[in-house]
Amino acid sequence: MTNFEKRVEELTAKHPHLTKDEAIKIVTEKNARKKQKRNARSNNAGTNKG
Template sequence: MTAFDTKVEELIAKHPNLTKDEAIKIVTEKNNRKKQKRNEKSNKGRVNKG
């Protein structure tokens, strides 16, 4: 199992009313938000150095 699959299974375990598709959508959106934050932080650091 990948980390992504594990996160989906954990979310379904916490919230049994969610379908697997809904859980996948939630985890994907969270990952995208985290990725965007990391990119903003790294870009901010580059601006200060330049």
């Protein structure tokens, strides 16, 4: 089981009213936000050097 599948199952277990598709959407959006923040921090760190 991948980490993604594990997170989806944990989310559906914690919130039984969610469907699996809704949980997948939530996890995917969260991953996108985390990736965007990580890229912003790495880009910002590169511009401050010098």
